[in-house]
Amino acid sequence: MKTRAVYFSATYTTRKVVEHVAQRLSDEVTLYDITNDADTTEIIIPQDELLIVGIPVYAGRVPAMAIERIKRFKGEGTRAVALAIYGNRDYDDALLELSDLLSENNFLVISAGAFIAQHSIFPKVGANRPDAEDYKLMDEFADETLTIFGKENRELLPIHIRGNRPYKIPGSIPIFPSGTKSCNECGRCARLCPAGAIPTEHPKQVDETKCIKCGRCIVVCPTQSRRFKGLKYMLASMKFNKAFKARKEPDMFFARYN
Ligand SMILES: Cc1cc2nc3c(=O)[nH]c(=O)nc-3n(C[C@H](O)[C@H](O)[C@H](O)COP(=O)(O)O)c2cc1C
Ligand code: SF4
Ligand code: SF4
Incomplete structure (x- = not known):
């Protein structure tokens, strides 16, 4: 099927995951890099296509800048895949928020995945991720997504994704x-x-x-x-390196079908 793959990716790890999943799913992929693209022209994705959207997790949420840029993609009941890439701390409500955003734009979310990558502020956290194990799981994720894509929309039950509403209020460390x-x-x-x-x-x-x-x-x-x-960064690094040393594993969610 025709696939459109949209990503916001400042340090290019989200792009890696989105490209990998998209290429496993389809040999007809159009990529949209919205990281540096403030174009708001509406793009309608027809019902027989698939949309993949990937974002990095910022403070447990979808980056505010990405939200505005994702809104230009509108569905017609079009099936969609949500991907949240996080730096081995937690993805909190980001994947649910992304899925809600897609639903509001008339997409039917059939699968959602939270994958791990090197932390872009504290690079020792999640270092060398995604690795071979992660890519294997991405393949499994894509293969199951393909099975679900083969079902009629009316056969699908709503997807349940980890996270809370209202979404968490994002915190921020004053480092630049x-x-x-x-x-x-x-x-x-x-x-x-x-x-x-x-x-x-x-x-x-x-x-x-x-x-x-x-x-x-x-x-x-x-x-x-x-x-x-600076000192604030050094202290935050020490805290993060210690607290989020243990390896996290990807989470995957799929729409169930009758
Ligand atoms: C401002 C900011 C906030 C972040 N917040 C989180 C977070 O809440 N949880 C987490 O595990 N990683 C967090 N990260 C790490 C990124 O989610 C992770 O490194 C991601 O792979 C970056 O994607 P990119 O390479 O596409 O930019 C944060 C990174 C930045 C820059
Ligand atoms: S920090 Fe300086 S050298 Fe590096 S990209 Fe910016 S302008 Fe170029
Ligand atoms: S100055 Fe800030 S917003 Fe700009 S690229 Fe660097 S970290 Fe990102």
């Missing part, structure tokens, strides 16, 4: 990345920042009122000149 001495002012980070938070003329700086702490400027810098730093 900035450039170091080795920055050569190439401007790549400013161009790729999804929030427009890096001044083009002064790319070592960050506009803290705009920055969403997504970590993209760190991973795209060719000279490894940007980073989170």
Whole structure:
């Protein structure tokens, strides 16, 4: 079947998962990278196609910036797959929130998966994820999704996804990345920042009122000149590295059928 795969992915791990699942499901995939794309033109996905949407979990929720960008995709009772990628802490209400968002936009969510990737702020947490075991589970997830896709919509019962409503109120740590001495002012980070938070003329700086702490400027810098730093970051890192050392496993949810 024709598949559209939409992702918001600042440090590219969500993209990896979405692409893997999409390619296992279909050989006719159109990708939409909404990380840096504020276009709001409506896109209607016909009923016989499949939509996959992947987001990273931010503070247990769907990133606010991604919500607005996902809303442009509208269904016609079209079947959809929700994917939440998280950094080995927890996905809390993010997967449920994403599924609700898709339902509100007239999609029928037939499967939902929470997969683990390296934490984009504290990279020792979830380091080297997704790994071979994760990819095997993604394949199983895609194969079961394909079986469900083969059923008539009327045969499907509503999906139950872990999470609570009202969704948790997101917390936030006041840390922001900035450039170091080795920055050569190439401007790549400013161009790729999804929030427009890096001044083009002064790319070592960050506009803290705009920055969403997504970590993209760190991973795209060719000279490894940007980073989170300072005492607050060090203390938070120590806490996270210890508290979320134990390996978490993916969770998968499927619509049941009669
Ligand atoms: C602002 C922010 C908040 C995050 N909150 C969570 C969280 O609540 N739980 C978690 O396990 N990981 C959390 N993470 C880690 C990301 O969900 C994880 O690294 C994800 O793989 C990033 O996806 P990306 O590479 O597509 O940007 C957070 C990352 C950022 C940048
Ligand atoms: S990408 Fe790196 S080197 Fe280039 S402006 Fe940004 S911090 Fe400086
Ligand atoms: S400045 Fe902030 S919003 Fe922009 S890429 Fe860096 S972390 Fe993300």
